[in-house]
Amino acid sequence: MTQETSKKVLIIGAGPAGLSAARVLSESxxxxxxxxxxxxxxxxxxxVELFSQIVDIGPHRFFSKDKRLNDFWHAHTNGEYEKVSRLTRIFYNRKFFYYPLRGFDALLKLGFIESALCVLSYCKAKILPFKGDSFESWVANAFGYRLYSIFFKGYTEKLWGIKGSELDSDFAAQRIKGLNLYEAIKSAFFGNGGNKHKTLVDEFSYPKKGCGVVYNNMKDEIIKLGGTIHCDVEVVGIKTHNKKAVGITTNKGDFSGDIVISTAPFRDMVLSLDELDSKTKDLAKKLKFRNTILVYVEVAQDLQDSKIQDHTKTINDVSSGTSLFKDNWIYVHSKDTQTGRITNFANWTKDLRCGKDSAILCLEYWANDDEPLWNLDENTLGDTAKRDLLESKLVADSRLIKNVAVLKIHKSYPIYERGYKEDLHQIYDALDSFEDLYFIGRNGSFKYNNQDHSILMGLMCADKILGKNCNLWHINTDYDYQEGGKSE
Ligand SMILES: Cc1cc2nc3c(=O)[nH]c(=O)nc-3n(C[C@H](O)[C@H](O)[C@H](O)COP(=O)(O)OP(=O)(O)OC[C@H]3O[C@@H](n4cnc5c(N)ncnc54)[C@H](O)[C@@H]3O)c2cc1C
Structure with a gap:
């Protein structure tokens, strides 16, 4: 329903959260x-377009059990989506392990003795649980310390740059809640009666030409409804008067409005508030973000050299018709590689490849601002990625590598360091004293959101502005578990 209003809403950031809020508000x-x-x-x-194909910023699977959210997302694909079968295995010791565990697959690949030790380690954790609220103790209690160290420790510590014992259990509770070794083994041998854990969903909707299609369509709708989008503009601060949002400051001048919604990094925007007390600002200064480095590698698939092809086959599965792994993405737990996850865009939709034969892999690395890795130049990062692919034997020969490109994403993950929650909630409480000012989205509210959670925050922020009673700070990655619904 359209209601007449002259209120102006300034939105910082055109990601899923900002666009979703804008889409509903412009319609209203x-x-x-x-x-x-x-x-x-x-x-x-x-x-984005790369090497004459289309790629996302790493793997981007959309999934939600919320009907409104699903309908909203699907409506912005214009019907141009496919159901993609999910395959995302763990690469460990040069072997691929199905996740969730498949009984005999894991048994054969880990070996009988290692598997038995894993079960014993799980039993030990049941009898003498690990104490504390760290990621490490949470996962070790759910899977046993031995499986934690094989399948969780390496990837998690690479991703967050801190020990599993220093990471808050929230990360595990939000991402692998409800799953443990017992459930995994039960599901591996007896199935799960159709009630799948979110991380295990076998199929997901994906726009034929990349997940960004949804957001381009949202942009078009917003403009059709009279909204404006200014690109290449950096917002440097939020202006308030008597603790009411009145505008923003950008590198291209000041803009005034009645309502401000921010999806830009929480810490920066909170620190820009002149009317916020210095004690709260000190807490905000403690919040940290992690950066991501994506190295895209174009790999030839039409192998002329049969010697190379045979060698590749010994490591990779060839059932996808390519000589590379057939997964959408793999988690890399091997110690001899620096990357933690590799996406193969050739295994998403045919349209992403735009008629090309080569596959584009995307290797992920993570670093803080002050780590040498973050400051390496493109050539050195490209060489690191090539070395990872060749030494792990995921790609058999350097001659198969056609092109390399690097994309650095500053502040991609809010770091859930142990104890962060107490500080964050104090900041949220202090921000509640401001009027017409909303902080939503992944970086915007310091929550480890996926697209669905950020879209939901955008929709609910719009609801709130339109007069519904909802607490935006309560929307988080736990949301769909609270619904208690079954996955599709
Ligand atoms: C490698 C990787 C893999 C991922 N995989 C998945 C997945 O499989 N499934 C899934 O659902 N999600 C995935 N995500 C998460 C998903 O990308 C985010 O949850 C989602 O994009 C968050 O939306 P947002 O609007 O909250 O924030 P963002 O996407 O960060 O959008 C915020 C926008 O604000 C802009 N901005 C920032 N600062 C300013 C400023 N000062 N002034 C103006 N504009 C500013 C930014 O440029 C950006 O466009 C992944 C993320 C990464 C990095």
Whole structure:
């Protein structure tokens, strides 16, 4: 329903959260203006053209059990999506392990003795549980310390840059809640009666031309409804008067409005508030973000050299018709590689490849601002990725590598360091004293959101502005578990 209003909403960031809020508010008669740092919308969920194909910013699977959210997302695919079968295995000791565990697969690949030791380690954790609220103790209690160290420790510590014992258990509770070794083994041998854990969903909807299509379509709708999107504009601060949002400051001048919604990094925007007390600002200064480095590698598939092809086959599965792994992405737990996850875009949709034969792999690395890895140049990062692919034997010969490109994403993960929650909630409480000011989205509210959670925050922020009673701080990655529904 359209309601007449002359209220102006300024939105910082054109990612899933900002665009979703803008889409609903522009339809409801608000005057919406979005300010986006980059030249393209979609934030970390955009798709880009590379080597004459289409790629996402790492793997981007959309999944939600919420009907409104699903309908909203699907409506913005314009019907141009496919159901993609999910395959995401763990690469450990040069072997691929199905996740969730498949009884005999894991048994054969780990070996009988190692498997028995894993079960014993799980029993030990049941009798003498690990104490504390760290990621390590949470997972070791759910799977046993031995399986934790094989399948969780390496990837997690690479990703977060801190020990599993220093990471808050929230990360595990939100991402692998409800799953433990007993459930995994039960499901491996006896099935799960159709009630799948979210991380295990076998199929997901995916726009034929990349996940960014949804956000380009949202942008078009917003503009049709009279909204404005300013790209290449950096917002440097939020202005308030008597603790009411009145505008923003950007590198291209000041803009005034009645309502401000921020999806830009929480810490920066909170620190820009002149009317916020210094004690709360000190807490905000403690919040940290982790950066991601994506190295895209184009790999030839039409192998002329049969010697190379045979060698590749010994490591990789060839059932996808390519000589590379057939997974959408793999988690890399091997100690001899620096990357933690590799996506193979050739295994998503045919349209992403735009008629090309080669496959584009995306290797993920993570670093803090002050780590040498973050400051390496493109050539050195490209060489690191090539070395990872060749030494792990995921790619058999350097002659198969055609092109390399690097994309650095500053502040891609809010770090859930142990104890962060107490500080964060104090900041949230202090921000509640401000009027017409909303902080939503992954970086925007310091929550480890997926697209679905960020879209939901955008929709609910719009609901709140339209007069519904909802607490935005309560929306988090736990949301769909609270619904208690079954996956599709
Ligand atoms: C490698 C990787 C893999 C992922 N895989 C998945 C997946 O499989 N499934 C899934 O659902 N999600 C996945 N995600 C998460 C998903 O990308 C995010 O949850 C989603 O994009 C968050 O949306 P958002 O709007 O909250 O924030 P963002 O996408 O970060 O959008 C925020 C926008 O604000 C802009 N901005 C920032 N600062 C300013 C400023 N000062 N001024 C103006 N504009 C500014 C940014 O440029 C950006 O466009 C993944 C993320 C990464 C990095």
């Amino acid at each position: 008669g608000y005057s919406v203006e979005i300010f986006e740092l980059e030249s393209q919308v979609g934030g970390m969920s955009k798709s």
